[in-house]
Amino acid sequence: MQSGTSVAGRYRLDERLAAGGMGEVWKGTDTRLGRTVAIKILHAGLSNSDKFRARFQLEARAVAALQSPGIVALYDYGEETTDEDGLVSYLVMELVRGRSLAEILKDRGTLPPAEVMQFVAAAADALETAHRHDIIHRDIKPANLLVDEETGAAKIVDFGISAARGASGLTETGTVMGTLAYASPEQLNGAELTGASDLYSLGIVAYEALMGRPPFVSDTPVAVMNGHMTQAPPPLSRDIPPGVAQVVLQSLQKDPKARYASAADMARSAREGRVITGSIPVAGGTPPDGDQTQYFGSDQTALIGGMAAGAGGDTAAQPTSQLGQPEDKKRTGLWFIVIGVILALALIGGLIWWINANNDAGQIEDGDSPTPSASVSESEEPTSEEPSTEDETDDDYDRTSDEETSEQPTSEEPSSEDPTSEEPTTEEPTSEEPTTEEPTTEEPTTEAGTDGV
Numbered sequence: 001m002q003s004g005t006s007v008a009g010r011y012r013l014d015e016r017l018a019a020g021g022m023g024e025v026w027k028g029t030d031t032r033l034g035r036t037v038a039i040k041i042l043h044a045g046l047s048n049s050d051k052f053r054a055r056f057q058l059e060a061r062a063v064a065a066l067q068s069p070g071i072v073a074l075y076d077y078g079e080e081t082t083d084e085d086g087l088v089s090y091l092v093m094e095l096v097r098g099r100s101l102a103e104i105l106k107d108r109g110t111l112p113p114a115e116v117m118q119f120v121a122a123a124a125d126a127l128e129t130a131h132r133h134d135i136i137h138r139d140i141k142p143a144n145l146l147v148d149e150e151t152g153a154a155k156i157v158d159f160g161i162s163a164a165r166g167a168s169g170l171t172e173t174g175t176v177m178g179t180l181a182y183a184s185p186e187q188l189n190g191a192e193l194t195g196a197s198d199l200y201s202l203g204i205v206a207y208e209a210l211m212g213r214p215p216f217v218s219d220t221p222v223a224v225m226n227g228h229m230t231q232a233p234p235p236l237s238r239d240i241p242p243g244v245a246q247v248v249l250q251s252l253q254k255d256p257k258a259r260y261a262s263a264a265d266m267a268r269s270a271r272e273g274r275v276i277t278g279s280i281p282v283a284g285g286t287p288p289d290g291d292q293t294q295y296f297g298s299d300q301t302a303l304i305g306g307m308a309a310g311a312g313g314d315t316a317a318q319p320t321s322q323l324g325q326p327e328d329k330k331r332t333g334l335w336f337i338v339i340g341v342i343l344a345l346a347l348i349g350g351l352i353w354w355i356n357a358n359n360d361a362g363q364i365e366d367g368d369s370p371t372p373s374a375s376v377s378e379s380e381e382p383t384s385e386e387p388s389t390e391d392e393t394d395d396d397y398d399r400t401s402d403e404e405t406s407e408q409p410t411s412e413e414p415s416s417e418d419p420t421s422e423e424p425t426t427e428e429p430t431s432e433e434p435t436t437e438e439p440t441t442e443e444p445t446t447e448a449g450t451d452g453v
Contacts, residue, residue, distance in 0.1 A: 001026070001041060007090055008080050011039055022046060022160065027095060030075070037075060038096070042089040047079070055160055056089045062135050062159040063093070070126025072096060072146070072157045096157075098149035101205070102142035109212050113244040116209045117270045119145065120247065122154040123202055124267035131195035131263055135159070138193070140201035141182045142208065180221055181214045185229045185254050196256035199266055203251030203259075207233060210240055210248070229254070243273035 001024065005013045015027040017038070023046070028039040046052035060077035067073075076092035101119065105111070111119075123145060130137060137144075137159060144158045178187050184200035186193060208214045215234055216227030233252055236245050247269045253259050260266040 001085070006031075007039060007041070007088070008078050011037065011076075011090075011092060013039060022052065028092075030092070036095050038072075038093045040091040040093065044085040044088060047087045047089045053079075053089055056091070059158070059160040060091055062130075062133075063091075065133050066126075066129050066135070066159075068126045068129040069153065070122050070155055071129065072155050093157075096146040096148055096155055098147045100143050101145040101147055101154065101209070104147060105142055105209060105212075111209045113210060113241055113273070116206050117244055117247065117273045118152065119147070119154045119209070120202060120206050121267045121270040123156060123205075124199070124263045124270060126156045127195065127198050127202070128263035128267065130156075130159075131198070136193050136195060137198050137201075138187065139178050139182075140198050140205060141179050142205055145205070180224055181216070183228060184256075186256060188225050188228055194256055195263060196259045199251050199259050199263060200253075200256075202266070203248050206248045207236070207252070210236060210244070215252070241273065243269075247273045 001013055003013055003015065007013065007028075010030060010032050012029045012031055013026045014029060016024060017027050018025045023040060023042040026039045026041065028037050029035070030037050042052065042056050047056075057077070060074060063071065063074040064077075073094040074091065075094070077090070079087060079089045081087050123140070127137065127140075137156065139158060139160075140156070144156060146155045146157055147153070148155065178201075182201045182204045184193075184197040185191075186197055204214055211234075216224050216231065218224050218227070233249070236248065247266065250269070251259055251266060260269065
């Protein structure tokens with residue numbers, strides 16, 4: 001086929017996009033509707049084979065029965081005979097503007113866990129639709145996942161070797177149907193296939209996107225087969241979040257029954273794994289303390305969490321609670337510290353009040369005359385609150401000490417001089433006199449108490 005060729009008098013071939021063993025894919029135009037389409041054409045030699053033509057028809061029927069945003073839509077199917085190529089079989093499908101996941105991984109090597117989980121969730125949703133129609137894809141791999149460059153959504157293509165649920169993983173001649181690096185154990189040993197086979201293959205794709213290569217790689221096909229059937233996959237990198245690792249490792253269980261019960265369950269877990277990675281740095285710096293917990297209440301996370309919640313089910317709830325426990329413990333411990341500090345402050349305040357109260361009571365009991373005792377306790381308050389008065393009254397103390405000793409025995413004046421005044425601006429010597437005296441030596445209250453006795 002050449003550019004400009006018309007197929008079925010309606011579809012014009014504009015640009016060859018890909019070519020493979022079974023045929024070619026062209027970017028074309030539906031001249032009747034005026035829209036851009038993808039046209040898949042079976043090689044002329046294969047179109048004359050009843051076997052391959054039947055497989056092509058199977059793909060057309062399979063895709064036509066599946067209405068899902070994650071599956072490339074089928075517009076038309078037909079056969080025509082041309083003078084140049086003879087019998088030609090073709091499919092007219094939705095054109096996805098983007099690249100395959102295989103091309104993206106070739107350029108970038110690995111992808112962040114959150115992005116991988118986005119692809120897994122979209123592909124699992126599409127597989128759920130196929131499995132509900134009893135269709136097993138049998139060839140899930142990066143080359144068959146197209147990524148829309150505008151939306152980032154992944155779409156499954158190539159249902160050419162899909163099979164009905166319960167079919168064997170092998171052909172009548174014992175040939176494995178699928179791609180060896182992504183084939184499930186049951187595909188390789190010829191067991192009955194279920195949707196769990198596609199989930200295993202999707203798990204291999206996720207592993208490769210995270211680690212840069214599939215888990216089982218060897219120069220010999222036998223070694224690869226042995227890895228799928230008997231060996232555990234090599235450990236994932238330590239920086240892979242636990243929720244993401246759970247999605248991958250559960251889908252890679254050897255026993256199909258140990259994998260997810262359905263593609264919908266896997267999609268929910270992938271979305272939960274994506275929520276968790278919102279609080280774990282997957283590329284770049286580390287978020288500040290406290291951000292991990294706050295992410296679960298943010299608008300961004302609420303949107304994603306709402307999608308997961310809308311799907312229903314409890315399968316994916318476990319990873320979130322597991323990662324949430326350390327933060328809950330941190331918060332609980334912080335509250336214990338705050339409460340402990342408050343109680344300690346309250347206890348210290350109570351002790352200070354109790355000591356002051358006992359001191360006041362002791363001072364009143366030491367003097368029989370209440371008037372001098374009151375003047376001493378009141379004069380002590382400025383001393384504690386205004387320590388600067390000691391420096392200001394050093395000279396005054398020397399000048400007035402003789403007056404104190406001569407006047408105090410004959411007069412009750414200290415109690416009437418207003419020693420309780422806390423204003424530092426007063427210049428009366430008697431107002432400052434108690435504040436600079438040592439209570440055990442020349443305090444006027446001792447002499448006043450003696451006079452009272």
